Amino acid sequence: MSFKVAIIGAGSVGFTKTLISDLLKVPEFVDVEFALTDLNEHNLDMIRQIIEKIVSVNNLPTKVTATTDRREAISGARYIMSCVRVGGLEAFSSDISVPLKYGVDQCVGDTICAGGILYGQRNIPVILDFCKDIREVAEPGAKFLNYANPMAMNTWAANAYGGVETIGLCHGVQHGADQIAKVLGVENDELDYVCSGINHQTWYIDIRAKGRKIEKDELVAAFEKHPVYSQQEKVRIDVLKRFGVYSTESNGHLSEYLPWYRKRPEEIGNWIDMSDWIHGETGGYLRYSTERRNWFETDFPKFLDQAGKPLSEHKRTSEHASHIIEALETGRVYRGHFNVRNNGIIRNLPSDAIIESTGFVDRFGLNMVEGIELPMACAATCSVSVSVQRMSVEAAMTGDLDMLKLAVLHDPLVGAICTPDEVWAMVDEMVVTQAKWLPQYADAIPAAKERMEKSTVKTRDWEGAARKRVRGVEELREMAGGHH
Numbered sequence: 001m002s003f004k005v006a007i008i009g010a011g012s013v014g015f016t017k018t019l020i021s022d023l024l025k026v027p028e029f030v031d032v033e034f035a036l037t038d039l040n041e042h043n044l045d046m047i048r049q050i051i052e053k054i055v056s057v058n059n060l061p062t063k064v065t066a067t068t069d070r071r072e073a074i075s076g077a078r079y080i081m082s083c084v085r086v087g088g089l090e091a092f093s094s095d096i097s098v099p100l101k102y103g104v105d106q107c108v109g110d111t112i113c114a115g116g117i118l119y120g121q122r123n124i125p126v127i128l129d130f131c132k133d134i135r136e137v138a139e140p141g142a143k144f145l146n147y148a149n150p151m152a153m154n155t156w157a158a159n160a161y162g163g164v165e166t167i168g169l170c171h172g173v174q175h176g177a178d179q180i181a182k183v184l185g186v187e188n189d190e191l192d193y194v195c196s197g198i199n200h201q202t203w204y205i206d207i208r209a210k211g212r213k214i215e216k217d218e219l220v221a222a223f224e225k226h227p228v229y230s231q232q233e234k235v236r237i238d239v240l241k242r243f244g245v246y247s248t249e250s251n252g253h254l255s256e257y258l259p260w261y262r263k264r265p266e267e268i269g270n271w272i273d274m275s276d277w278i279h280g281e282t283g284g285y286l287r288y289s290t291e292r293r294n295w296f297e298t299d300f301p302k303f304l305d306q307a308g309k310p311l312s313e314h315k316r317t318s319e320h321a322s323h324i325i326e327a328l329e330t331g332r333v334y335r336g337h338f339n340v341r342n343n344g345i346i347r348n349l350p351s352d353a354i355i356e357s358t359g360f361v362d363r364f365g366l367n368m369v370e371g372i373e374l375p376m377a378c379a380a381t382c383s384v385s386v387s388v389q390r391m392s393v394e395a396a397m398t399g400d401l402d403m404l405k406l407a408v409l410h411d412p413l414v415g416a417i418c419t420p421d422e423v424w425a426m427v428d429e430m431v432v433t434q435a436k437w438l439p440q441y442a443d444a445i446p447a448a449k450e451r452m453e454k455s456t457v458k459t460r461d462w463e464g465a466a467r468k469r470v471r472g473v474e475e476l477r478e479m480a481g482g483h484h
Contacts, residue, residue: 001329002031004139006077008070008130009084009148010036011043013050013296017307019081020051021314022322024060028330033063037073044068046300053307070130075137079325082130082154083147086122087437089290094433095119096283101459102426103417105262105466107252107277108285110149111200112385113413117392118430120153121404122437124396127154131162143328145169145321146339151199152354152385155339156393159354167324167366168339168354170199174318176248177204179229183222184209195248196346196357196372198385199339201257202248203378216244232273235261235280243377252280257385259416268465282464290470298473327361334361338368346372348379353386384412399440401431401448425457 005023010016016036023029034051038044048066055062067073074080085092095115096106109115127146134142144166146154155168173195181191186209194206207214223237223246224230230237235255240246247254251272255261261271262280272280277288296303316322320336327334335358342355345368349355359368374382391407394400408414409423418426428448431438435445471479 001028002033003078003329004033004035004076005325006035006037006073006080006138008037008073008080008082010047010066011038011040012083012085013043013047013303014292015083015147016047017050017054018317018319019321021054021311022316022319023325024054024058024062024311025314025316026322026326026330029326030060030062033065035073035077036064036066037068037070039068041068046296046303049304050307053304054311057308058311071133071137074130074133076139077134078139078142079145080130080134080138080142081145081147081321082127084123084126085148086119086126087434089286089293091122091434091437092119092286092289094430096286098430098433099414099426100282100462100464101429102422102457103265103460103462104414104426105265105268105282105464106256106413107262107272107280107282108256109283110285111152111253111257112150112388112392113256113411114408114426114430116150116153117388117404117407117411118434120150120389120392121396121431121441122434123148123150123154124157124393125440127158128162131158131164131166134162134164141165143167145324147321150389150392151339151356152389153393153396155199156341156352156354156389157396159341160352160393161397168199168356169320169324170337170339170356171319172200172248172250172253173202173337173356175250176202176246179233180204180207180219180246181209183219183226183229184214186210194358194369194372195337196374197248197355197378198349198353198382199356200249200253201378201382201385202337202356203243203245203374204248205245205372205374205378207246216240219246232275232279234273235271238271243375243381245375245378250278252278252284255280256413258381259412262413262465263416265465272466274466274468277468280466282467284468287468287470291476294470295473295476299477324361324366328363328365331363335359336361338366340366340368345370346374346379348374348376349382350386350390352390353382354389384410388412396440399442399444401427401441401444404431404441422457425452425455425459428452428455
């Protein structure tokens with residue numbers, strides 16, 4: 001089989017390597033062309049060398065191209081994947097630091113909350129540019145697979161305004177399922193589940209271990225007994241006890257989507273665990289991403305060396321992309337969890353929402369399981385986020401600063417902490433700080449600057465309840481014992 005796969009933001013080096021290695025594990029796909037594109041020529045060159053090495057070591061006929069010209073990469077492609085982070089670590093850093101001045105302590109800040117909403121404002125115009133290129137130069141009927149956050153907002157904009165069939169992909173469902181299998185003491189392939197909700201707030205509404213239905217009490221007991229998860233997943237276990245279902249999302253993520261766990265600085269420590277950033281550390285993902293980027297730059301020769309391993313040693317991952325493309329191209333059925341427009345799939349969520357739910361892929365495309373009803377508490381929590389996403393997408397499309405402020409005002413965590421005046425001041429400061437990535441707000445920014453200068457809203461110089469410093473490359477090497 002010969003077709004072209006374009007990867008936008010291919011400079012997300014580790015992730016691109018995984019996606020391509022997974023695809024090359026499908027025997028029919030050795031003739032595929034991979035077109036890599038990124039704004040950063042340096043990162044693009046690093047990933048090109050790595051992928052070319054994998055291809056040559058394994059004697060594959062696979063064609064690899066790399067270009068900073070996005071249209072050239074997309075031209076003739078059947079599948080286009082995006083893993084871009086618009087504004088890079090610089091913008092991400094202000095997604096975390098500005099809200100801290102107003103008392104909003106985020107762990108990740110890339111989905112909703114102040115950081116995620118602003119991230120969406122930066123991403124949506126760019127996503128629509130990708131869609132325009134796909135409509136104009138990709139293979140007719142090409143599919144856009146979006147891996148970039150904020151997943152729901154990006155996928156919403158692409159489907160509603162981009163004119164391209166877009167499927168949002170994430171790995172939260174698989175990671176949570178791994179945990180459930182572990183606490184129940186079964187193998188991953190002995191666990192069956194239906195997971196449904198919205199991205200990063202998906203719920204395991206039906207769980208079977210070796211065919212036996214698992215009820216709430218058994219799951220609670222299994223998690224509380226687990227020596228590691230009982231410490232790392234306090235928010236998730238608390239929500240499981242109260243809602244009756246387990247959430248896909250990491251402790252740190254879940255804590256920032258709900259209004260209850262990160263609103264009092266002195267209590268944040270009770271709900272998080274500092275053994276790893278993902279369990280709730282302030283700005284944890286920003287620190288992790290910064291460290292990885294620095295390490296990668298320094299140790300690139302080692303990473304290149306690792307690419308020289310035969311593909312037979314690569315275990316295909318549970319990332320959906322390779323499995324979806326395999327199902328569409330070969331007809332081998334794949335069951336996974338996908339982000340698409342609801343249209344009645346989940347009965348008690350709005351029809352325009354981007355939901356994440358169970359579906360099957362075959363030659364006929366993506367077939368979602370319809371008629372799902374979420375438990376009322378899960379639907380309530382998801383509905384709040386959907387409203388925030390809807391306003392955020394509207395703001396990003398129109399450059400309406402008041403709508404953006406309303407979106408942030410309705411965010412659960414922001415609303416638990418800030419007064420309306422504080423929200424208005426915080427959003428002004430965020431758009432001024434990120435002006436160079438927000439073309440749609442160009443007209444509104446001068447007035448925002450003026451208001452900032454006159455503002456009487458009190459801010460503070462605060463690092464958050466649980467901030468750690470960025471470690472140097474040497475330190476990371478020592479901790480890893482020289483291994484990655």
